[in-house]
Amino acid sequence: MDHFELRGGILHCEDVALPAIAAAVGTPVYVYSASTMKRHVRVFRDALGGLTDPLIAFAVKANPNPAVLATLATQGLGADVVSGGEYQIARAAGIAPDRIVFSGVGKTATEMEQALRGGLFQFNLESLDEAEMLSTVAVRTGIEAPIAFRINPDVLAGTHAKISTGSAHNKFGIAYSELAAAYKRARDLPGLKVQGVAVHIGSQLTSLDPLEAAFTRIGEAIFELRAGGHDIHVADLGGGLGIPYDPAEPEPPSPADYGRMVQRVTEKWDVRLVFEPGRLIVGNAGILLTQVIRVKPGPDHPFVIVDAAMNDLMRPSLYDAWHAFEPVRPDGEDMIADIVGPVCESGDTFAVDRRMGRVGAGDLAIFRTCGAYGATMSNTYNSRPLAPEVLVNGSQWAVVRPRIAVETMLAGMPIPDWVGN
Numbered sequence: 001m002d003h004f005e006l007r008g009g010i011l012h013c014e015d016v017a018l019p020a021i022a023a024a025v026g027t028p029v030y031v032y033s034a035s036t037m038k039r040h041v042r043v044f045r046d047a048l049g050g051l052t053d054p055l056i057a058f059a060v061k062a063n064p065n066p067a068v069l070a071t072l073a074t075q076g077l078g079a080d081v082v083s084g085g086e087y088q089i090a091r092a093a094g095i096a097p098d099r100i101v102f103s104g105v106g107k108t109a110t111e112m113e114q115a116l117r118g119g120l121f122q123f124n125l126e127s128l129d130e131a132e133m134l135s136t137v138a139v140r141t142g143i144e145a146p147i148a149f150r151i152n153p154d155v156l157a158g159t160h161a162k163i164s165t166g167s168a169h170n171k172f173g174i175a176y177s178e179l180a181a182a183y184k185r186a187r188d189l190p191g192l193k194v195q196g197v198a199v200h201i202g203s204q205l206t207s208l209d210p211l212e213a214a215f216t217r218i219g220e221a222i223f224e225l226r227a228g229g230h231d232i233h234v235a236d237l238g239g240g241l242g243i244p245y246d247p248a249e250p251e252p253p254s255p256a257d258y259g260r261m262v263q264r265v266t267e268k269w270d271v272r273l274v275f276e277p278g279r280l281i282v283g284n285a286g287i288l289l290t291q292v293i294r295v296k297p298g299p300d301h302p303f304v305i306v307d308a309a310m311n312d313l314m315r316p317s318l319y320d321a322w323h324a325f326e327p328v329r330p331d332g333e334d335m336i337a338d339i340v341g342p343v344c345e346s347g348d349t350f351a352v353d354r355r356m357g358r359v360g361a362g363d364l365a366i367f368r369t370c371g372a373y374g375a376t377m378s379n380t381y382n383s384r385p386l387a388p389e390v391l392v393n394g395s396q397w398a399v400v401r402p403r404i405a406v407e408t409m410l411a412g413m414p415i416p417d418w419v420g421n
């Protein structure tokens, strides 16, 4: 459920009419609903109701806008960060250090030091080399580093190959067969405090089966490691639960189904569970508001050319992702069209042969379910300024990232005076 609905024939975000935002800020623009995010936090928390004090660490990569993170911080969420930048933004947005986990295969010594000095709940390490590096940093700074290893359970996540992470062929985690040696080495390294295990097998998962298989493996690991004398009292189960995009597809499992499965599988673990949901919390809390520039005839059906492009929303061109497209003022008629942006690549296509509400030049429309991996993955390809972001809460709204003007981009790219010498 979300708060983007028709009222009086016009799409609103909560109590704000989308044309009002377009008039004030221009298009394309990302619009987020704070009430939708808060609702998803509540739904996820309720789904985990039977667990003792789970840590819900929002995957910052899904939407690192500080106003979004601050909204989630007020709901008690922590953060899963994967870079020094995400760590810094999460802290600036008010996320408590003892609710931050640091993931990723390529943490640098500088990033490790930043998080150690600033404080965090846990590093999720993905290799022994990383453990050695962290140990050096911990000894140098005199701050003990709480760690878990991310286990690669070698399961097929059944999602798009580019967002699957739990197979042995992916770069993530350490193999089950290497666990005992890794934990033993980590225990012997100075400055590290071994406290847990972690797993994350991929994103937009539409079945619980691979998750259950992975968690079962993690359960086995916990008991084996304890038998080896390790004090394992944290299990980070990652994120990845899918959300509905295309109403024609079967609905992914609900948070409640996920919660029941987790409680069943983890019942005897005696650990504090950590979760890293991203998409589930913010996915359908955001839309991309765009204007139709023109409708161009095509061989089979027209091209609807909108002012948003692949640089603003990369998901369709990167993963063939499906995003609903709807006119802001639907007139009850529909049409079949290809929806494309202005960028000079055929890959700049949002939808092919799409049956959708009729739009014409000058009309406003939205792409739905853009709150996760939307603005955060945008770029300035074709020298298109980054789209602004707006946060709505009831009848209040604010620009939480202004449009980056081309002048600002130019000012940041000096031309050396020796050019042409």
Ligand code: LLP
Residues within 6 Å of the ligand: 059, 061, 062, 080, 103, 104, 163, 200, 202, 203, 204, 238, 239, 240, 241, 276, 277, 278, 279, 280, 315, 319, 372, 373
């Ligand atoms: N934890 C870790 C270690 C992750 O790598 C990710 C996502 C998450 C948690 C959050 O996963 P979620 O709950 O959001 O599925 N750009 C892609 C998605 C990439 C996901 C990367 N890792 C997309 O637009 O679909």
